[in-house]
Amino acid sequence: MTGTTGASGTAGTVRRRTLWFWVFVGPFACGLALFTYVPLLWSLALSFFDARNTVAPTDFVGLDNYVQVLRDDAFTDSLWTFLVFTAFIVPTTYVLSLALALMVNRVRRAQAFFRSVFFLPVACSYVVAALIWKMSVFNGVRFGLANTVLDWFGAEPVAWLSTTDPPWYWLVIVTVRLWLQVGFYMVLFLAGLQRIDPVLYEAAAVDGARPGWPVLRHITLPQLRATSVAVVLLLVINAFQAFDEFYNLLSDARGYPPYARPPLVYLYYTALGQGQNLGVGSAGAVVLALVIAVVTVGQARWFRLGAKDE
DSSP, rough: OHHHHHHHHHHHHHHHHHHHHHHHHHHHHHIIIIIHHHHHHHHHHHHOOOOOSSSSOOOTTTTHHHHHHOOHHHHHHHHHHHHHHHHHHHHHHHHHHHHHHHHHOOSSSSSHHHHHHHHHHGOOOOHHHHHIIIIIIOSSTSSSSSHHHHHOOOOOOOOOOOOBTTTTTHHHHHHHHHHHHHHHHHHHHHHHTTTSSSHHHHHHHHHHOOOTTTHHHIHHHTTTTTHHHHHHHHHHHHHTTTEEEEHHHHOOOOOOOOOOOOOHHHHHHHHHSOBHHHHHHHHHHHHHHHHHHHHHHHHHHHTTTTTOOO
């Protein structure tokens, strides 16, 4: 009887835990399925149909949408725009966030204050930051902050967002992204730095290693390898997903200019623009997702992510 009672009690406990698990997880799981996985699957289905101005098409076209999007010069140009943006933003963000983390980690007093100050821009909306950069900092008229500084040195004002030779708009796009995300990656590096055993630095000092670049190269950077890999992967993926700053900085009442169109801006105008070609837009989204997956897996293999240390 005792064994039977114990088994019944255990089964009841398991059932109660299962019930409470679904009480807490169920709403989130339903929302995730409804607002994430169902739209993803439906977008994949739309990519095989002629879906102009409708989300319930009936004309199956097979791979025609994929052929059309891959032959579209605007889409390939958007991928080149991504490559240029990535070439700017990834190494610059990596270096600046690591430098800030190293400086904050050396602070002995008010470290939490400096960490919070550098992290604070992360809480700002990309849309709000882009509008501040566009209307106040890099305003094309002489009263913008950047042009005011140029005027102090006797230089002529610059139309930052409409000048393509030289392409000054890259300075605006890159600086707003740096201001928004450097603090986040600084926190990641700071967490990695605080996991490094101080004994390693003490042993290096005993062996005569000079503080500075030798210690950074032979101790700090190798110990931050896992953090560095994660930071680079996140930076590349986020660069692929860039939209808010590009759209809010460069678009106006006349529309979006023909330059500096990242993939998501291209997909936005294809699927939701005048033509509303949801089939081609969905095909472009699938191609972009595949590119992100291939690049991410390639980086993981390159950095030997998950491989056992020899």
